[in-house]
Amino acid sequence: MRIGILTGGGDCPGLNAVIRAVVRSAYLHGDEIIGFRDGWGGVVDGNCSELTIDHVAGILPRGGTILGTSRRSALEHRGIVAERFTEHRLDGLIAIGGNGTLYAANEFARELPIVGVPKTIDNDLSGTDRTFGFDTAVQIATEAIDRLHTTAESHYRNLIVEVMGRNAGWIALHAGLAGGADVILVPERPFSLDDVAARVLKRRSRGRGFSIIVVAEGAMPADGELVTKGRLDPLGRPLLGGIGHWLESHLEERTGAETRAVVLGHVQRGGTPTAYDRVLASRYGQKAHLAVRDHQFGTMAALRGSTIELVPLEDATSHLNVIPDAELDLAEAFLG
Numbered sequence: 210m211r212i213g214i215l216t217g218g219g220d221c222p223g224l225n226a227v228i229r230a231v232v233r234s235a236y237l238h239g240d241e242i243i244g245f246r247d248g249w250g251g252v253v254d255g256n257c258s259e260l261t262i263d264h265v266a267g268i269l270p271r272g273g274t275i276l277g278t279s280r281r282s283a284l285e286h287r288g289i290v291a292e293r294f295t296e297h298r299l300d301g302l303i304a305i306g307g308n309g310t311l312y313a314a315n316e317f318a319r320e321l322p323i324v325g326v327p328k329t330i331d332n333d334l335s336g337t338d339r340t341f342g343f344d345t346a347v348q349i350a351t352e353a354i355d356r357l358h359t360t361a362e363s364h365y366r367n368l369i370v371e372v373m374g375r376n377a378g379w380i381a382l383h384a385g386l387a388g389g390a391d392v393i394l395v396p397e398r399p400f401s402l403d404d405v406a407a408r409v410l411k412r413r414s415r416g417r418g419f420s421i422i423v424v425a426e427g428a429m430p431a432d433g434e435l436v437t438k439g440r441l442d443p444l445g446r447p448l449l450g451g452i453g454h455w456l457e458s459h460l461e462e463r464t465g466a467e468t469r470a471v472v473l474g475h476v477q478r479g480g481t482p483t484a485y486d487r488v489l490a491s492r493y494g495q496k497a498h499l500a501v502r503d504h505q506f507g508t509m510a511a512l513r514g515s516t517i518e519l520v521p522l523e524d525a526t527s528h529l530n531v532i533p534d535a536e537l538d539l540a541e542a543f544l545g
Contacts, residue, residue, distance in 0.1 A: 210240045212501050213257070213294075213302040216274040217248030217310030221328050221342035222482035223490035224274035227305050229265040230494025236262045238502065243297055244276050248306070249283035249313055251276075252293050269487060272480045284313055287320075294321055301501035303494075307334060308526060311509065315522040318507040324500045325509035325522050326493045330478060333377035333531065336524035337511035341490040346373065346477040347383045353473055354388030354421060365418035367409055367460060367468040371453030373477050374425030375446075377531045380477070385423035386543055392420065393540065394452075396427035397532050405456070406463040413466065422460075424452055450474075492517045 214231055216224050228244070235242050244260040245251035268275055283290055294302070301322040304314040307329035314325045327334045330346035350372050361368040370390075372380045378395025385393035392408050394400045409420045426449040429435050436455045437447040453470035461468035482490070489512065496510040496517045508519040 210238075210300040210502060211243060211298050212240055212498065213243045213245055213252070213297065213299045214260070214276070215245040215248055215251060215302070215304055215306075216276045216278045216328075217304065217306035217313075218278060218280055218328070219307070219330075220273045220278055220478050221330055222272050222345035222478070222480065223341035223486040224276075224278075224305060224328065225265075225268040225271045226482060226487045226490035227326055227328075227341070227494035227497075228260070228275060229268055230491040231303060231498045232260050232262060232265045234495045234498040238498075240498070240502070243299065247277040247279040248281060248310065249290075250279050250281035252302075253281075253283050253286045253289050255293060255296070257297065269491075270481050272478075272482065280309060282309075282313065284316060287317070290317060291321060301504075301506065303497045303501065307331075307340075308529075311522060312526045315507075315526055318522050322501070322504070322506040323522070324497045324506060325525060326497050327509060327511065327525060330380065331374055331377055332379040333375075333529050334525050335528050335530045336509060336520045338514065339489065339512045341486045341493065342478075342482070343379065344485040344489075345480075345483045346380050347387065348483050349477050349480070350380055350384035350423075350473055351387040353471070353476075354384060354390065354423065357471060358389070358421060361419040361421060364467065367420045367422065367464065367466050369422045369424060369453045369456050369460070369468065369470040371424050371426055371450075371470060371472045373473075375427040375449055376529050378425040378428065379532060381423050381425035381428070382532055382537075382540060386540060388421065388423070390421045390423040392422040394422070394424040394428040395532060395537070396425055396429065397534075398537055399429050399431035401431050402456075402459055402463070406460060409460065409464050409466070413464075422456065424456060426450055426452055428452055
């Protein structure tokens with residue numbers, strides 16, 4: 210069989226592990242893998258080349274993606290995408306990506322043989338218990354919080370750590386819990402600035418002269434608006450960023466304590482994937498390749514419990530995977 214593969218959307222630790230697993234699984238079965246450059250844009254442009262076992266040697270621990278990636282849409286080029294399948298004699302295509310990439314994959318899968326692999330550090334894709342890249346992002350954020358604890362304590366400061374998370378606060382919640390944050394703010398639950406200030410002041414009244422606040426970029430004050438950079442991202446959405454510095458100024462004013470914000474930004478996406486993400490991504494890649502061989506198209510490899518299963522692609526994009534209220538309520542016991 211001849212099988213195409215692409216990586217779309219934001220880069221993510223573990224992408225190369227998926228590519229490697231697909232190629233190695235294909236090698237065992239005598240299949241050919243055609244790698245498209247820069248996501249769906251590479252399919253539209255016909256920018257591709259064969260991936261052999263030699264091409265994926267040594268890429269397992271590497272961050273990013275050897276295929277490159279982009280957020281370019283291909284939905285307005287349906288005819289061209291179909292032509293690429295004929296031109297390159299593809300028996301199937303494996304699309305690795307997040308909400309945007311898999312939304313397009315689901316649309317194309319109505320007519321073309323496509324299998325998806327869930328990828329996002331935000332862990333906000335439905336249909337799967339966990340996306341690869343999330344564990345690495347949480348580990349990076351936790352290490353940063355651990356380091357910030359010492360300077361916060363030494364200088365009696367409030368330190369605000371802004372992490373990624375547009376609609377879902379999984380990174381903020383898990384890194385905040387792991388890093389011993391005093392306050393965690395997530396998009397799922399608008400926050401009261403008065404409540405945050407009260408938590409900080411209460412901690413100081415107990416003789417603890419510093420506080421760590423972890424906030425997702427999409428977190429929003431209950432009586433305010435989403436903090437953005439005033440321009441749109443490549444998908445036409447407001448570009449988020451700035452909630453940390455917004456909190457810095459308002460919290461310092463209300464508490465009278467020196468407050469500083471640290472924005473982790475794209476450092477959460479980069480670098481070497483954790484062992485967990487390498488294994489999960491590898492399992493996804495192998496499952497996706499075998500799904501193509503079995504003609505189980507219109508599906509996505511998904512983690513369900515401890516096993517990798519196939520679920521309908523539409524399950525991944527039907528709604529966002531946000532933190533349940535019950536889990537947020539449980540986290541309250543670790544705050545303040």
